[in-house]
Amino acid sequence: MNAGPPLLEVTNVRKSFPKADGSELLVLEDVNLRLQSGQIVGLLGRSGSGKSTLLRLIAGLSECSAGEVQYLGKRVEGPALGISMVFQSFALFPWLTVFENVALGLEAQRVAKPEIRKRSLAAIDLIGLDGFESAYPRELSGGMRQRVGFARALVVQPNILLMDEPFSALDVLTAETMRTDFLDLWSDGRMPIQGVVLVTHNIEEAVLMCDRILVFGSNPGRVVSEITVTLPQPRDRLDPAFRDIVERLYVAMTARTDTGSAAARSSRLPGLGIGTELPHVSSNLLAGLMEAVAAAPFNGTADLPKIASDLHMDSDELFPVAETLQMMRFAELEGGDLKLTPEGIAFASAEVDERKKIFARHLLNYIPLAAHVRRVLDERTSHVARKSRFLDEIEDYMTDEAAENTLRTIVSWGRYAEAFAYDDEGEKFSLENPGESEG
C-alpha cells in the first residue's frame, strides 16, 4: 500500500507467563502484524485470546518472550513516545480534574507550562469536552470519562493510538455516538494520529471502524484469519456488503480451531480431555438458547448474527453459550450457523425433570471432567472428594484462575443435573443430594 517503513511492525511475537509451579503458560504464539500509515487495524477475538496482551506488548507495558515489536523501524523497549493508549475502564486519576488528567502526560514530558495549557485546552476542545475542564471524573458520565481518556491520549501527539475495547464499558447509544465522533475526527484528519490499533470483541464495531481485521483464536492466542474491509466511510450496518463481512467474521470466529490437539481440530464434534477450559455459562442460558433456536422463526437452525441481534446479545456473550451447546452435543456450529441436534430439540420441548435427565446424560457423556468427578465419587466408599484434588489435576492444563472458573462451572452444571453435590464451605464434592432425591 504505502512505501517507506511501516508505522508498526510486529514480527513472530510470542508471549508466555510463568506459572506458580514453574511451568509456562503460552498466551500468544507467532503473531505478526503490520500497521501502515492511515490505517485502523482491528484485533478481534474472544476474551482470553491474548489480543489485549498483544496491545500491551505494542504499548511497551510488557515484554515479548520472543520476536519483536518495531515502531518506525526501532525496537520497542518500554513505553515509546509516540504511542499512546485508551483504556477499557478509562483509567482516569480520580483525584485530578479533567484538565489535570489531560495535562499529566505533557507534564511527564517536561513541556513548558504555557505550552501545556495551550495544548491541553486544544485537546479538550477537539474531543468536545470544553466547559468540563475543572470537573472531576466522578462528576462525569461514562461517555464523558472516555472522552477524557481520548483527550489525554491525543494531547501527547502520538503517531499511533492503541485502543483497548474503548467503548465496551459504555451503553449502546453512547458507544455509537463516540464511534461516530471518533471516525469523523479520523477521516477529517483533525487528530495527530497516523494509525490505530483497536482491540475489540464486538464484530460490528470492528467492521464499522477498521480497514483490516485480524481474527484471534485462543489457546494459545494467534491470528487465525485476516479480513480487509474496503467499504467507504461512513459505513452502513444494513448494507448487504457490510452484513456479508459480519457473516464472514462470525464464521471465522466459530471455526473450531481452538482446542488442544490437531486431531480434535479436524473433527467437527471434537473430543475433549479433562483439561478443557470450560466457560462460565449457566444452565439457564443453555436452556434459554436452545428454546430460542428451537422456536420460530429459527425452527432448529439459527444464523448467529441474526439470533445475536434478536436476543440482544453481544457476540462475546453468545459464543461461549453456543460452543457449550456444541461441546455437549446439543447443537452443531458450522459456517456461522447454530443447528440443534435431535437431543437439543428434545431438551427444548421437555419439562423440568425430563430436562434435568437429558442434561445429566449429556453432561456425564460428553464433558470428561464431569464424568471424571462422578467416577471418583462413585469409586470412593465415602462418596466424598476434596475440590483441591480436581483443581490440582486441571491446573496442569490452564492458569490457576481458569482452573477455578472451570471447576465453578462444573459445580453449577453438576448441581443442575443433580449428578453430584458440592459443599462450598468444606470445599468438597459429594453424592449427598442425588442420594436424597432418589430416596
Added chain:
Amino acid sequence: MKTPEPFGFVRDLATRWDLIAVVVIVGLIVWAGDASRGLLEPLSRLHESPLSLDPANLPFYAARTTLRMFLALGLSLVFTFTYATWAAKSNRAGKLLVPILDILQSVPILGFISITVVFFMSLVPGRVLGAEFAAIFAIFTSQAWNMAFSFYQSLRTVPAELTEAADSFHLTPWMRFWQLEVPFAMPALVWNMMMSMSGGWFFVVASESISVGHTTVALPGIGSYIALAIAQRDLTAICWAIGAMLVVILIYDQLLFRPLIAWVDRFKVEQEGTGQAPTSWALTMLRRSRLIAAFTLLFRSVLRWSSWALPHRRPRKARPRAREGRLDTLWLAVIGVLIVVASWHIGRVLIAGTSMAELRQVSWLALLTMTRVVVLIALASLVWVPIGVWVGLRPRATEIVQPIAQFLAAFPANLVFPLVVYLIVTGNLNPNWWLSPLMILGTQWYILFNVIAGASQMPGELRYAAENFQVGGWLWWRRVALPAVFPFYVTGAITASGGSWNAAIVAEIASWGTTQVKADGLGSYIAQATSAGDYHRIVLGISMMSLFVVLINRIFWRPLYYYAERKFRLT
C-alpha cells in the same frame, strides 16, 4: 460595564475566608513557637521548675503534648512513605520487611521507651531535647505501624489500568509516587492517622512521664500533668486534664482531620458517589482562601520542579531469570545470617539473665493476661455488637455516637485510676478481677466503630426483605444483622485485641497517690521491670508478649478474618 466598587481592591486581595485563614495560621505559628520554648534548656531546669497543677499552665502543656504528637505523626508519615514503599516495591525486601512490621506492631510501646530512652538521652546529653526525642519516639511507635501497613496494602492494590496509564504516559517513578500511589492510598491512610492519634493519647502518660530505672523525666505536657495529679491525689486536676484533652482533640479534629476526610473523599477510586460527601468548614476555608491557594500552588510547583530536576530514568529492564534466581538465593542467605546473629544476641541476653523458673512464671503471667483479653473482648462484644447494630441502622444516632466513640478511644486509662483504685480499696475487691476492665477501656470502642460502620452499610433492600418476610426477634439477629456486620466486627475485634495486650502494661498496675493496686499478669510484670530498670526482664516480658500476640493473630484472628471476608462480605 460594571461600576467600580469602593474598596474593590480589598475584596480582590482578600476574601472573608482569607481573614479567618490569617488568624488560624498566625495562631498556629505562635502556638508552635510557644510550645517549643525550653527545648534547648538543660535537663536540670526540669527539676528546678517542676510541673505545677495550676490549670493556668494547661494550655502550654497541651500545646507541648500536641506538638510532640504531630512531630511524631510527621515522623510516622516519613517512615510510612519509605518503609512501606520499599516493602511494596521490592519483592525481596518485602519478604523481610512485612513480617518485621507485623512483629513491631505487637511490641508494646512501653517496651520501646524503656529500651531506647538511655540512647536518646545520650544523643543530646544534659538537655531537655534528648528526653523530648525519647518521648516523640515513644509516641511514634504507637502511631507508625498501622499507618505503614495501610500504605503497604494500598500500594499493593493500585488498579492495574491506572499503573499502566501512568507508565504509558511516561511518568517517572517519583511522579508516579506522588501523582498515583500516594493519592490512591490517602483515604485509608487518613483513617489510620486518626486511629494513630487516639493510640498516642492512650499512652500519653507513659510517653511523657518517663521512668526507667534511675532515669526519671517528666516532660511538660498533659501526660505528666496527669501523672502528677495522680501522685498528689488531686481530683480537680484530673478533671482539668480531661477538659484540656477534650478541647485539644476537638480542635485538631476540626482543623485537621475533618478537612482531611472531606478532602480525601475525592481520592476514592470507586467513582459512583455513595451517600453524602463529608463536609468541613475548615476545608471550605482552605478552598475559598486565596492565601491558601497560593500555598497549594507553591507545593505543586515544588512537586513539579522536583520531578523535573530528578533524572528522567527509563524503567529498568528485567534481568535474566537465571540471575534473578541467584540474587534470590543470595538474599535468602543474607536473611538467614541476620536471623542467626539476632537470635544469638537475644538468646544471650535472655539466657544470661533468666532462669527456667522465670520463664515458666512469665508464660503463666502471659496466660493470665491472655485469659483477661479473651474474656474482656467477649464481654465487650456482647455489649457493643447489639448497640452498634442499633446505632448503625439509625443515621442520626450514628452521627452523634461516632465522634463520641472516637474521643473515648483516645481516653487514657490513667484518667480513671482514681475511680478504680478508690473502688478496689474501699470495697476490698480483688484487683486480679477488677483492674481488668481498664485494659479494654480504650480498645472496646474499635468494636463499636466497626459494627456501626457495618450496620450502616447494610443494603436497604436486605432490611426491607427481612421486614417483608416478617423476620424478627432472635431470627433477625441470627440470619440478618449478625452475618451482615460480622466482617466488620472481626476487623474491630482484631484491633481491640491487639490494643488490649498493649494496654495491659498501663492497666494491670493502677496507682492513686501512694496507694497502688496490682493484678498479676504480663503487663504488670513488664511495667515493674521497667520502673526497676531490669533490662533482662523487660526483654523477656516484651518478647513473650510479642510472641503471644503474633501467635494469636496467626492461629485465630487471621483465619477468622479470611473466613468472614469470604463468606459474609456483601459486595
